[in-house]
Amino acid sequence: MNNKTLSRAIGLRAFTLLEILAAIAILSVIAINLLYSLSEQHRGTTDIVNKVIAANFAKDVIDYMKSLPYSDVDSSFNGVETFVSAGKFKDLPPLREPFKREIEVLEFKNKPLVPGSDQKINYKLIKVNVSFDKNLNSKVNLIATLMVEKFSK
Amino acid sequence: MTFFVVIAVLGILVILLTSYNSMLRTERLHMYRIIYGDNALIIAEAAMDLLQRVVEDEFAKTGYERKNTFFNYEDLIKPKGEFATVNFDSGKLTDLIANSDPIKGLIDIFGGSRVARIKKVEVYIDEKNVKYFSDICAMTPNIIANTREKFGIINYAVQVEYYEITKSLNITKQIKIVHTLPKALRHFTFFVKNIPQGTDLNKLLVDDNGNPVSGKPLVLNNGEYNSNSSASPLDCGAVFLGNNPASEPLVLKLSHGSAKTGVGELFHLLDKFYLDQEFKKKYGGNGFQIGHYEYGVSSGMAGAKIFGIRSPKDVLSSMLKLYGTPAEPTPTRVLGNVNRSYLRLAAYQDTPTNGDDFMGDMPNAEPGEFQTTGVKPIAEKGEEPIQVHSCEWIAKKILPETLGGSDLYQAYAEFMNQFIDYEPYNYSMCTPIKDKNSLVCDPNRIPEFAAKLYPSGTNSFGGKPVKPVDEEYGGDDLRKLVVDEKYALPYASYKFDGDRDFAEFKKLFMNGSNPDALRLGLAVQFENSVKLPKMYIEKGGMIICKKGDISLTGDIEADPLQNQVLTIIAMDGDITVSASKVEAVLIAMKDGLKYKPAKSVNLSGTLAVNSMDFDSLLACGGKINFRPVQTLSNAQPHFYYASIQPDVRRWKVVIKGE
Numbered sequence: 001m002n003n004k005t006l007s008r009a010i011g012l013r014a015f016t017l018l019e020i021l022a023a024i025a026i027l028s029v030i031a032i033n034l035l036y037s038l039s040e041q042h043r044g045t046t047d048i049v050n051k052v053i054a055a056n057f058a059k060d061v062i063d064y065m066k067s068l069p070y071s072d073v074d075s076s077f078n079g080v081e082t083f084v085s086a087g088k089f090k091d092l093p094p095l096r097e098p099f100k101r102e103i104e105v106l107e108f109k110n111k112p113l114v115p116g117s118d119q120k121i122n123y124k125l126i127k128v129n130v131s132f133d134k135n136l137n138s139k140v141n142l143i144a145t146l147m148v149e150k151f152s153k
Numbered sequence: 154m155t156f157f158v159v160i161a162v163l164g165i166l167v168i169l170l171t172s173y174n175s176m177l178r179t180e181r182l183h184m185y186r187i188i189y190g191d192n193a194l195i196i197a198e199a200a201m202d203l204l205q206r207v208v209e210d211e212f213a214k215t216g217y218e219r220k221n222t223f224f225n226y227e228d229l230i231k232p233k234g235e236f237a238t239v240n241f242d243s244g245k246l247t248d249l250i251a252n253s254d255p256i257k258g259l260i261d262i263f264g265g266s267r268v269a270r271i272k273k274v275e276v277y278i279d280e281k282n283v284k285y286f287s288d289i290c291a292m293t294p295n296i297i298a299n300t301r302e303k304f305g306i307i308n309y310a311v312q313v314e315y316y317e318i319t320k321s322l323n324i325t326k327q328i329k330i331v332h333t334l335p336k337a338l339r340h341f342t343f344f345v346k347n348i349p350q351g352t353d354l355n356k357l358l359v360d361d362n363g364n365p366v367s368g369k370p371l372v373l374n375n376g377e378y379n380s381n382s383s384a385s386p387l388d389c390g391a392v393f394l395g396n397n398p399a400s401e402p403l404v405l406k407l408s409h410g411s412a413k414t415g416v417g418e419l420f421h422l423l424d425k426f427y428l429d430q431e432f433k434k435k436y437g438g439n440g441f442q443i444g445h446y447e448y449g450v451s452s453g454m455a456g457a458k459i460f461g462i463r464s465p466k467d468v469l470s471s472m473l474k475l476y477g478t479p480a481e482p483t484p485t486r487v488l489g490n491v492n493r494s495y496l497r498l499a500a501y502q503d504t505p506t507n508g509d510d511f512m513g514d515m516p517n518a519e520p521g522e523f524q525t526t527g528v529k530p531i532a533e534k535g536e537e538p539i540q541v542h543s544c545e546w547i548a549k550k551i552l553p554e555t556l557g558g559s560d561l562y563q564a565y566a567e568f569m570n571q572f573i574d575y576e577p578y579n580y581s582m583c584t585p586i587k588d589k590n591s592l593v594c595d596p597n598r599i600p601e602f603a604a605k606l607y608p609s610g611t612n613s614f615g616g617k618p619v620k621p622v623d624e625e626y627g628g629d630d631l632r633k634l635v636v637d638e639k640y641a642l643p644y645a646s647y648k649f650d651g652d653r654d655f656a657e658f659k660k661l662f663m664n665g666s667n668p669d670a671l672r673l674g675l676a677v678q679f680e681n682s683v684k685l686p687k688m689y690i691e692k693g694g695m696i697i698c699k700k701g702d703i704s705l706t707g708d709i710e711a712d713p714l715q716n717q718v719l720t721i722i723a724m725d726g727d728i729t730v731s732a733s734k735v736e737a738v739l740i741a742m743k744d745g746l747k748y749k750p751a752k753s754v755n756l757s758g759t760l761a762v763n764s765m766d767f768d769s770l771l772a773c774g775g776k777i778n779f780r781p782v783q784t785l786s787n788a789q790p791h792f793y794y795a796s797i798q799p800d801v802r803r804w805k806v807v808i809k810g811e
Contacts, residue, residue, distance in 0.1 A: 023160065027160070027163045027167070030167055031163065031166065031167060031170070034167060034170040034171060034174065035170065037170075037174050038170055038173060038174050038177070041173075041174050041177035041178055041181065042177060044177070044178075044181050045177050045180060045181050045184075048181050048184040048185060048188070049184070051184075051188055052184055052187065052188060055188055055191060055192075059191075059195075062195070106258075108254070108255070108258075111254055111255075112254065113207075113249070113253050113254065113255075114249060114252050114253050114254065115252075115254070119210070121206075121253075121254075121255065123255045125255070125258055125259060125262065127262055144195075144259055144262040144263065145195055145198070145199055145259070146199035146202060146203065146255050146256070146258075146259050147202075148202055148203055148206050148255065
């Protein structure tokens with residue numbers, strides 16, 4: 001009894017080509033989706049890693065500016081710096097390609113602490129955008145901090 | 154078989170890919186959590202910064218009136234044994250911080266209130282972390298510690314949620330709660346610890362009208378005295394004159410006063426004749442009332458040794474006018490071994506006369522005129538018409554019948570114009586004191602009058618302090634009161650080197666729209682000499698110079714609406730006053746120091762010095778006005794200041810992720 005005869009005798013039969021192709025197709029679809037997902041995850045991971053780096057670049061500036069006297073933090077810091085133009089922060093770690101840092105100092109004088117309050121406050125908000133995609137405009141990590149000068153009545 | 158192998162391999166591949174995918178996803182989520190957590194912390198740091206400003210402003214608001222919004226100031230100043238905790242109103246603080254414009258602006262930058270919010274804000278001081286200066290510091294000898302003064306830890310906590318990540322930021326800082334009026338000394342208008350033997354305080358010559366003939370007096374205003382309900386010298390500034398040796402009393406000769414010149418002590422003396430109860434006790438009245446009119450001495454009295462005045466003395470009067478002026482009388486208590494010398498005129502009245510309380514002067518008469526010189530008595534009982542009677546006739550009426558001849562004259566002279574020497578300076582506290590409005594200081598209105606107004610009597614050398622001074626000084630001799638390094642230095646919150654650091658001092662405490670305005674609210678210490686410029690005190694406190702001199706180069710004025718007191722202490726140096734007006738407490742008590750006024754002093758507060766150059770004082774005179782607000786008891790909150798310590802090394806930052 002040859003193998004073919006044996007298989008038939010015990011009730012076994014081979015997959016047809018069609019079945020195999022169908023199975024491979026299904027597995028391929030799954031695999032392709034998984035690979036795509038994997039690719040997306042990888043891209044997302046790269047993105048988040050860049051975001052962490054961007055956040056650190058932003059924090060560098062914020063820490064630096066918070067160490068300055070209140071009066072020294074003003075709109076003269078406003079502007080954009082890239083990895084080719086160090087800007088005003090030569091003492092800070094240099095930006096890497098493709099990061100770009102944009103600073104904006106917003107100053108508020110004699111504002112009520114809360115609406116209607118007779119307690120007035122001078123403060124500054126320091127906004128830092130760090131973008132990092134190749135086009136330098138789509139990926140933005142935005143953080144900010146607050147500096148308070150004084151209360152008055 | 155091959156098929157199964159292929160399927161298995163593909164399956165394993167799928168599993169691996171799924172796992173890897175999941176791992177990447179988890180990692181990415183983790184990194185997002187880090188970023189969101191960091192952002193939450195940035196918001197928390199900003200909120201913490203603002204919170205600390207709010208709390209410090211809350212303490213800064215703790216001015217005289219202590220109208221606090223977020224906590225009960227009474228809790229903060231409770232004494233040891235009663236103090237439990239100070240809780241700030243967490244709900245109010247959370248609302249304030251979360252709804253403040255700066256934090257809302259910041260949250261908007263981070264994505265708005267949909268993704269970020271301040272969850273909770275807390276501030277509290279725990280009893281377990283509080284220590285009392287009275288326990289920790291070895292206090293200056295005989296200074297009774299104030300158990301309300303303490304230091305401890307103030308805890309700040311901020312909770313922020315950002316994309317469902319919650320972060321808590323906790324910061325602890327040291328806080329000091331101190332009373333910035335100097336212990337014991339704050340109850341005095343004028344305190345001179347050491348007046349050397351031989352110092353002549355009686356150098357001011359006045360004429361018959363009380364006008365100064367030479368020199369200028371130092372006039373004290375120890376507090377207003379014009380109310381029946383509060384007519385108590387206890388509410389006024391006291392005076393201490395310490396002498397060396399203390400067994401020899403200082404004698405101040407009092408001049409009679411002139412309302413025009415403001416020189417004299419009419420308030421301390423009596424402006425009307427008053428009944429001599431001692432005479433009544435001694436002689437039974439004998440139908441007459443004997444009165445006295447206490448008077449000062451003046452240049453015109455130089456010739457008064459005629460008319461029976463037994464001891465004309467010299468007529469120079471004291472340059473210290475401790476009871477104000479006739480125009481502005483003021484009560485006080487003079488502590489120390491101090492006597493007064495003055496002229497007393499005698500008068501008499503026939504009791505059954507017309508009911509008027511007028512008394513006639515006892516006529517002056519020399520021995521030879523004793524029987525011939527006379528006056529018309531107010532009335533002789535039953536005498537009609539009223540006759541002129543000789544001095545001898547009057548003397549026989551009021552003096553014991555056993556006396557006669559020269560003895561009678563001498564006894565009569567005792568009741569005529571005479572100098573009273575070596576009478577305790579507070580003597581008139583025993584008799585009604587009348588001010589210019591004839592208001593009476595009634596000792597009966599003062600509880601425990603004798604105990605409070607008089608030293609115990611066991612120590613006449615320097616005097617045991619009396620209440621309220623002895624609530625802060627436990628010694629029996631005020632001459633031993635010292636202001637050493639333990640007296641105030643532990644209270645200091647900021648330390649500066651000296652004058653070269655004054656710019657930093659100005660930056661911290663004189664940074665308002667008015668460049669002269671001082672907003673202190675704590676104790677600061679200068680290690681070396683410092684010059685204090687013109688100042689306008691919006692918030693008082695204590696400025697201490699550890700070693701070196703303090704120069705007041707500009708006027709120091711207190712905001713009249715704020716009731717603030719600035720205390721200036723030179724621990725080991727002089728205080729030089731170039732200003733014409735100083736509203737502050739000045740203390741320079743180190744042995745060997747001598748306060749030497751270069752120009753007329755016009756001080757509102759206290760002048761407490763080791764010694765004084767009275768020759769310089771005579772040349773320029775001056776005025777010291779006690780500020781009655783200084784007599785507030787320690788139980789009242791007005792001069793306790795709470796200050797957050799600036800030393801960042803004491804900071805403890807705890808970051809917790811939830």
